[in-house]
Amino acid sequence: MQDAAPRLLRPADAAGCADLHATSFAHPWSSSDFEALLADSACFGDGIVDGAKITGFILSRRAADEAEVLTVVVASSARRRGCGRRLLAAHLARLAALGVAKVFLEVEEGNAAALALYRRYGFSVEGRRKNYYAKSDGGRGDALIMRRIL
Numbered sequence: 001m002q003d004a005a006p007r008l009l010r011p012a013d014a015a016g017c018a019d020l021h022a023t024s025f026a027h028p029w030s031s032s033d034f035e036a037l038l039a040d041s042a043c044f045g046d047g048i049v050d051g052a053k054i055t056g057f058i059l060s061r062r063a064a065d066e067a068e069v070l071t072v073v074v075a076s077s078a079r080r081r082g083c084g085r086r087l088l089a090a091h092l093a094r095l096a097a098l099g100v101a102k103v104f105l106e107v108e109e110g111n112a113a114a115l116a117l118y119r120r121y122g123f124s125v126e127g128r129r130k131n132y133y134a135k136s137d138g139g140r141g142d143a144l145i146m147r148r149i150l
C-alpha cells in the first residue's frame with residue numbers, strides 16, 4: 001500500500017521501522033532504539049504503513065523551534081514512486097504545525113537520491129563534516145548539513 005497517506009508513528013511501529021531501517025543502513029538501529037525514540041515526546045515519526053509492514057518512514061527530534069531529521073527510508077521495492085516526497089511533505093507540515101521554524105539534517109555527500117529529494121523540498125547545504133561517514137567500501141565520506149526554513 002505505497003499509496004497510503006503517511007500517518008503518525010507509535011511505539012508499536014518500532015519493529016517495522018527496525019526491519020526497514022536494517023535494509024538500507026550499514027549500522028541499523030534496533031527495535032528497542034525505535035521504541036525509545038517513538039515514545040519520546042520530542043520525537044515525531046511519519047510512516048507509510050500497511051498492517052504491520054512499513055513501506056517508508058521519517059523520524060525527527062524537536063528542540064524548541066528547531067528539529068533535526070534523524071532518519072528517512074523507503075523500501076527499495078517502493079522507491080521512485082513518490083513515497084519519499086509524500087513522507088517529507090507530511091512530516092514538514094507536521095513540524096510546522098508544532099511551531100518548528102528550522103529543520104536540519106545530515107546526508108552523506110554521495111547519496112544522490114537523498115540529496116535530490118531534500119533539495120526538491122527546499123533544503124540547502126549549510127555546512128560539511130569531513131570524513132563523518134564510514135562507507136561500505138571501507139572509505140570515509142563527508143556529511144553535508146542541510147537546513148530548511150519552514
Ligand SMILES: CC(C)(COP(=O)(O)OP(=O)(O)OC[C@H]1O[C@@H](n2cnc3c(N)ncnc32)[C@H](O)[C@@H]1OP(=O)(O)O)[C@@H](O)C(=O)NCCC(=O)NCCS
Pocket residue numbers: 024071072073074075078079080081082083084085086106107108111112113114116117118120
Ligand atoms: C532517499 C529515499 C528516501 C528517496 O525515497 P523515494 O520514495 O525513492 O523518493 P521519491 O520517489 O519520492 O523521489 C522524490 C525525488 O527525489 C529524487 N530522487 C529520488 N531517488 C532518486 C535517485 N535514485 N536519483 C536521483 N534522484 C532521486 C528525485 O528528485 C525524485 O523526484 P522525481 O521522481 O520526480 O524525479 C530512498 O532512496 C531511500 O530510502 N534511500 C535509502 C535510505 C537513505 O539514503 N536515506 C537518507 C539518509 S540521509
